[in-house]
Amino acid sequence: MHTLANDPTLGIVDNDPLVANAIRSLLVETCAPIQILWTVTSAEQALDAMRDSSQRPQAILTDIAMPGMDGVELARHVKEQYPDIIVIGISAFLDSENEKTHGAQWTEAFYAILPKEIPTIQLVRIIGKAIGNGEVASWTGKSMESMRLSGKELQIIASYANGFTTSAIARQLNVSEASVKTYARRAFEKLHAHSRAEAVATCARNGWI
The missing domain is CATH 1.10.10.10 (Winged helix-like DNA-binding domain superfamily/Winged helix DNA-binding domain)
Structure with a gap:
């Protein structure tokens, strides 16, 4: 079993609470080696949470298109205030037109842009790679059944x-x-x-x- 105290920490942001909770549930149900600090439905809530130093995750997974402050603006705020935190964008609308329109600003703001339907193992590995955790970056999900x-x-x-x-x-x-x-x-x-x-x-x- 992985050591929970050393698990990378993650914050999840999506204005649709069903999506946010679905991502959390997938990570929990597969026993992913990631500790979820919080799940929120707005960029403002994420920034509020991080005012407490114990609630600053190593990585944030955020929806890109959100009402009010969107994921790009959130990523810029995080980069300015907490440069050590990695921000990964997720979107249900990853297509060539979007990439042409937003490509440059997305590349600047995020470590990576992922589709919301990405398999859990791939998501965990990308988070591991982003924060430089080799064990998580090579996670195979083998512990899932034994811990369920x-x-x-x-x-x-x-x-x-x-x-x-x-x-x-x-x-x-x-x-x-x-x-x-x-x-x-x-x-x-x-x-x-x-x-x-x-x-x-x-x-x-x-x-x-």
């Missing part, structure tokens, strides 16, 4: 995170305490966690709970 928790396993870890005891979770799910412990043990094995706290931390860092 079932709905019940995730529910139990989330309940532990909320302070519920094993007996309380058993009553809540209408199962025996032994069943809860079995689900929890399976989750620990998949997460390579040695304790309840470690399992909760892993799920929280990946945005699963």
